[in-house]
Amino acid sequence: MSEWVIETKGLSKRYRGRYAVSNLNLKIAKGDIYGFLGPNGAGKTTTIRMLLGLIKPTNGSVHVFGRPLHKERLKVLRKVGSLVEYPSYYGHLSAIDNLEAIRRILDAPAARIGEVLDIVGLAKEARRPVKGYSLGMKQRLGIASALLGNPELLVLDEPTNGLDPSGIQEIRELIKQMPKQHGITVLISSHLLNEVELTAGTVGIIRHGELVFQDTIERLQRQAxxxxxxxxxxxxxxxxxxxxxxxxxxxxxxxxxxxxxxxxxxxxxxxxxxxxxxxxxxxxxxxxxxxxxxxxxxxxxxxx
Amino acid sequence: MMLKALSADLLKIRGKGIWFLVALGPVGVIAMQALNYGLRYDYLTKQYAGRLWETLLDNILMFVPIALYLGVTLVSSLLANVEHGTNAWKQLLALPISRNAVFGAKFALSVLLLAVSCCLLAVGTIALGLLLKFGTDIPYLAILRLSFLPFLASFPALALMLWLCMTMKNQALPVTLGVMAGVVSVFSPNLSEWFPLNWPIFGYEGPRQELFAGAGLLCGALILLVGAIHFNKKDVD
CATH class of the missing domain: 3.30.70 (Alpha-Beta Plaits)
Structure with missing residues (x-):
């Protein structure tokens, strides 16, 4: 029950008669890093959008922190930070203003902006308009936005997309710290196995919208x-x-x-x-x- | 909750040129009349002696509907584009805020922006009248009615435009629709006064001004409601 931070039951989404996600039963434990793996187009992003209430499931249910998402969406989202697919930002604004726009909605303390910029290492560049940032910096700003509200659950959809190797390493270290230092549960999706192998404790593998494997990374390794x-x-x-x-x-x-x-x-x-x-x-x-x-x-x- | 979204929206439109546009509308309308009167000052003042202010207001009114429709269209599209640009909808709507608040804040902001335009129009009208030496017997009430009643009567257009702009990523259709509405509104006053595009002009002209403003408010609220319901249910890609 409430021991799972995220629990979905029979989660399905149908687009024009075709199931993008079907009968998904995810179980994500508190304090875990859950790697959500699958090739492009397998339904990862669709699933994540459903977990955040951005799209409505055709069937099935999502419980986050033991609460039904469709009924208590706002209460749930207050404790969730997310980065969906490529980062969203307001290009004409600086990183600080971008975070401020989100902070005003979250009602987080103003000092938090400086903290999250420090965490992702953007403090020096924070006053430039974001449209001039490299993809890696935008990605880091996206993670900073996700951390802004001091979430208990972090949902990151392909957070290392488009990063160079050192950027990937940095983000990976950052994600690994989350459960240890802040007690945050992390759901990270990727189409790259080694990405997940190096960070995650539990892996779920999705293929054609169906979950084909869900267990610890050790179990997966043992099967090799x-x-x-x-x-x-x-x-x-x-x-x-x-x-x-x-x-x-x-x-x-x-x-x-x-x-x-x-x-x-x-x-x-x-x-x-x-x-x-x-x-x-x-x-x-x-x-x-x-x-x-x-x-x-x-x-x-x-x-x- | 809507206030939080509104304050975030105010920050987001910084540096987008929206405030400039908001000023450009009324300044343009006033400038056109300045030119009109500047070119044939003697003729016009002789012809309409005794009702100089009234004539000025009537002349300005001719361009108010088209300016309103263009303003409504551009403001809606620009506000929506702030989010469409990098598909920030998915980020915004994954925050702990209801979609009604997001939708309501955008509407409130566009009303606010256009109300600023209306204020500028009122101030500009007075300034132009004084500049043209029409006397200090200024018809304040008529000027306020000219500046704000057509705006109220254009609420259905605003609600519709905002809804279309916010839910369609491709802005070509709503913008075309809005510009067409503006152009048609110049020629449509001959049709029935209840033709929706005519509401703004009859919100000032004729004996039933308040009726048109009221109809605008009511119809606008209705469209806003339908838009909000749709926005609430919509999947965010």
């Missing part, structure tokens, strides 16, 4: 199983021999791939190969990267 690759002088004979032993073997250039093999089994294989005068050139472990696993999940939609 290892394989042993053997390069030998006569691979076909060796593979046949291994199959006789009941091992899961696949021939693939330049050698043989062994899956789900225990350490003793591998030792046995090597011993037998040596006994039968095969040349053993290389025995190496190949981890299936998280990236491949992700692509597999996103590509097939099945649970790995």
């Amino acid at each position: 199983k290892s394989q042993i690759s053997l390069v030998v002088s006569e691979p076909e004979q060796a593979a046949a021999m291994m199959r006789e032993q009941g091992l899961n073997v696949r021939l693939s250039e330049p050698g043989i791939l062994l899956e789900d093999a225990s350490d003793p089994a591998i030792a046995g294989v090597v011993k037998r190969l040596v006994e039968r005068s095969h040349g053993v050139y290389r025995v190496e472990e190949k981890r299936k990267s998280l990236e491949q696993l992700y692509l597999q999940i996103v590509g097939e939609g099945g649970r790995p």
